[in-house]
Amino acid sequence: MRVTREKAAENRERILAAAARLFRRHGFGAAGVDAVMHEAGLTHGGFYGHFPSKDALAAAAVRRAWAGSVERQAAHADLDALVRSYLAPAHRDDPGGGCVIAALGGDAARQAPGVRRALTEAVDAQLDRLAELLGGGAAARQGALATLSTLVGALVLSRAVDDPALSDAILDAAREGVGLRGPGAAQ
Amino acid sequence: MRVTREKAAENRERILAAAARLFRRHGFGAAGVDAVMHEAGLTHGGFYGHFPSKDALAAAAVRRAWAGSVERQAAHADLDALVRSYLAPAHRDDPGGGCVIAALGGDAARQAPGVRRALTEAVDAQLDRLAELLGGGAAARQGALATLSTLVGALVLSRAVDDPALSDAILDAAREGVGLRGPGAAQ
DNA sequence: TGTACATCAGTGAACGCGCGTTCACTGATGTAC
């Protein structure tokens, strides 16, 4: 059943969106090609007409997930707004729609080179964004590196622990922690 | 071929040590029962005489890995020493022998309840240790939460990116970042 | 202490299952005239 070229392109987008969601929610290993295609409303056999391999899909899905983050972040005028949104319980509870770095950073080291490349590009871009919000310059770059570490670490930890109170406390403390490095803070 | 009770207990320890190493290095999903048993010098069939399931092994391996961290940390007299050791390239390059929270924190959210429980206990214990080094009290507890977030985030990121210079920069910046929260720092 | 036997830690083949990937086929789309 051949479909319109337009429809095929739309299907490819749906596969990417499904992969970006499922990989972030379940990890690269636990989300299968079958599940991704089903989520996209297709059957698994057609997958290889769109992507040469699952690894290629993974790399493309990371870029797709990052692109979604860029749109979301455009709404944040300053670092405070970004941090509050990033360290919110709503973000913690929605890995499938959230930061790809926090969701897949731990897996990335063990993935194919293309996947690591895509994630590294996301890290680079996020650092640029943070450095810009910190006022630019070398000090801002340093601050961006430390801030991103705190943001990602807090989100990963808050998702890892099975104690809701501890999870909330991690987000709260990290919010205070990065505040210390914001513009106007001591040091 | 039955073996001595003593030898059997020693074999169980070897299985645990192998699991703690392989799970941290490759993740829970990518390290199989077969690989763990082979690393322990046994065949896979005997595994279920020691543990009821792979999930049970995973939980026990997390506790075992954490116990190893405690021994390692006993050598650090103050926060500076701990941070320098934690954010060292040698630690980044040895996930199999390093911090179990950083190595498996990202996977933990998707694991069986027992595994999350074991990792949460490790997080709790690490927070106690950090709070103690920060001088104790409520402020130290807050500082410990933020510090652990930065440490874990920096290690995860430094392992995720494929750019060695960026990886080193993340460790360096995070070292400075947590220094700001150390005793005697401004604020 | 020595003997006979029950116990059980470890072996290796086998199981069902889900995975990534391939492929013959279908039938609507795109194109040449």
Add this chain to the structure above:
DNA sequence: TGTACATCAGTGAACGCGCGTTCACTGATGTAC
């Protein structure tokens, strides 16, 4: 514009493979006498 045919996006069965787990078996260990 209409017709005939080549193209190809998607389908669903099938593949080889590795996984977690089970099990009949082995033979050294532990124990009862």
